Amino acid sequence: MSDNEAHDRDPERPVVLGDLSERLRRLDRALEQARADDVRVDERANGMRASTQGMAQALRLATEFTAGIIVGGGIGWLIDWSFGVSPWGLIVFLMLGFAAGVLNILRAAGLAKEPGTPEG
Amino acid sequence: MDPTPQFQITPLVGSGPFAFTNSALFMVVTTVTSVLFLLFATQRRALVPGRWLSLAEMSYEFVASTVRQSAGTEGMKFFPLVFSLFMFVLIANLFGMIPYSFTVTSHIIVTFALAMLVIMTVIVYGFWRNGLHFLRLFVPSGIPIVLMPLVVAIEVISFLSRPISLSVRLFANMLAGHITLKVFAGFVVQLVAALGAIGWGLSILPLGMAVALTALEFLVAFLQAYVFTILTCIYLNDAIHPGH
Secondary structure, eight states, rough: HHHHHHHHOOSSSSHHHHHHHHHHHHHOOOOOHHHHHHHHHHHHHHHHHHHHHHHHHHHHHHHHHHHHHHHHHHHHHHHHHHHHTTTTTHHHHHHHHHHHHHHHHHHHOOOOOOTTTOOO | OOOGGGGOOOOSSSSGGGGGOOOHOOOOHHHHHHHHHHHHTTOOOOOOOHHHHHHHHHHHHHHHHHHHHTTGGGGGGHHHHHHHHHHHHHHHHHTTSSSSSGGEEEEHHHHHHHHHHHHHHHEEEEEEEEGGGGGGSSSOOOOOOHHHHHHHHHHHHHHHHHHHHHHHHHHHHHHHHHHHHHHHHHHHHHHHHHHTHHHHHTTTTHHHHHHHHHHHHHHHEEEEEEHHHHHHHHHHHHSSSSOO
């Protein structure tokens, strides 16, 4: 490489503007290359972060749904047990628990608003 | 090859409900390890961090950015709680990966206690800071008055399901992961015992599976700690800004 460059440049010729601009262009190219490498590294890091977050979200979904049903069923059973209205408490609150489970999933997936967020 | 004895709780010192069990021992070990790790790592502070210091800084930065993203800068007052939870769950999960050790987080009572700690903090702080305005969390705006009882009931159930889903997720993942690992490792021994020479050849398959599952379990150990942390932050955000 250095051999070639030495060959290209006439040693007797003084360093003129053309030579300088050539070197500047080479520097520009090197900088661009380095910047592109940086971006590629950043992209890889971002991709890793995104996949971690994606997996974290996927792990959330399954339990969010069951938890809603368990709580709904639990409340219904408690109402039945304490007021003796079996099986109406269980029926009503199991349905409400199902709705809450679906709401939980929609929220975990970011498809429904978080509670209490204003309109719009 | 019963995969469940690894979850057996046995009293080490004393007996009855207040015995010092193997579960308690590993909780103490987990806490002491995380405290010693941070004390040791931050002892020699330097502008250019060494290996241990950069590990400690990385865990700090990781949790701090999670808190800031999910709960805002105001959420940073809960940073000590969130960071302790993250370190405890992460190190307890990682300790569980050591053969013959006990996995603290594979028992639902432990994870449920952690989840209740988070939810009680949310409720107490929410009422202390916002008063009755905190209840706005259960009343979405712009709902017709006729639908209100139904929607509020669903919102309340959804709120109550949070500690359940938080604890069940962590416990179920650790439990299922360790059982699967043990079952596949058991296949290796069973194949050799049942088929002799052919079994040696065949047992490579479950052995490879066990190796892959071990790697997966390390990932899950970290991911579960991360999920627990990020959900804690999201719930704390509700306490700080209910209904904005």
